[in-house]
Amino acid sequence: MAKVLYHNDINEEVLMNKKVAVVGYGSQGHAHAQNLKESGHQVVVGLRKGKSWDKAEQDGQEVKTVPEAVEEADVVMVLLPDEHQPKVFEEQIKPNLQAGNALVFAHGFNVHFNQVVPPADVDVFLVAPKGPGHLVRRTFEEGAGVPALIGVEQDYTGEAKELALAYAKGIGAGRAGVLETTFQEETETDLFGEQAVLCGGLSNLVKSGFETLTEAGYQPEVAYFECMHELKLIVDLMYEGGLEGMRYSISDTAQWGDFVSGPRVINEETKARMQEVLSDIQTGKFAKGWIMENQVNRPEFNATNNLENNHQIEKVGRELRELMPFVKQQKKQKQEV
Ligand code: NDP
Ligand code: MG
Ligand code: MG
16 A cells, blocks of 8 residues: 555655745645644745635735746746646746745646746646645645645755645645655646546536436426435445445435446446546546637636536536525635536
8 A cells, every 4th residue: 555644754854944935825835834833843935926825915924926926936826727837937946946945836837747847956846635725725724635646756855845745834734644656646646636637527428417317308407416415325325335325325226326336437438438548547648638728718618617517517606505595605616626
């Protein structure tokens, strides 16, 4: 089994006399900056003037422009949206890095696909929380944490791994577990997970189930509750007890249906498609397409987004959720995987 490190296995000293620039104050940025500060580290937030700048100041952070923050920091954590990182890196981060600094990412995409090419005389490593930024903050406040992956791409100083571990501990990840990986493994598994299972796979499974029922004449509201709303209850059971725990709680009829019909829906054919998805990630085909889509201002992304938001399951869902005030709306709370 892979070695998982916890809070008490990690020495944070190596980060104590260093200044950390957290560049970006969005989903991940606000969590890293606040958690590190409360763990006793020195933090400066790097931003442009605007919404995030005001919020960071309200939270009591020291806020500077990106070039200024990078200039005075020893460790630079890049928490900008992945699509904006290459440009900001070239123009504002790279010119202000000094030999022996550390350049840190929360996702391997840009380094792995050569969209960001760090200078040779800095440490480059990954501290990738395996959970949304808002949970990185909330669990920390509760005395818990979100697990994180660390990975060293470039070890200029000889202490890159110790720094990565100390950083992970500083954001609270040590309470949940820190696991070592590489930029390649983190990038490829993250993209695969979100495409085939967590986001792409799941949303299409839900939609197909809803369409099958409504096209057969069943009420959309009933189909919504069955295929979307109940999902959370099932996922919570899986989260706590794996498939076995989920199957313990459901009826034996549901479990028998799971065994006989599940493999009819998701089968060898589906797995062959998953292998194609994985292969497009590994060869860089997916990355190239996404980079190009951004270069032309996302025509397909935006068109698909509009279409998806107008799907019948979304319209019915909006109406039903209005009537369930206990279902907390998280529209504004960006959560990535
Ligand atoms: P967000 O989109 O939530 O935050 C972006 C932040 O960057 C905002 O504070 C924004 O400020 C700032 N920003 C954008 N452009 C610029 C610019 N040109 N100059 C200065 N600041 C700018 O990003 P995420 O937190 O979602 O993602 C950050 C990284 O973390 C990514 O690499 C992502 O893959 C990774 N990650 C994210 C997870 C998540 O939970 N979201 C999970 C695991 C990893 P402004 O208000 O000025 O626009
Ligand atoms: Mg049922
Ligand atoms: Mg991701």
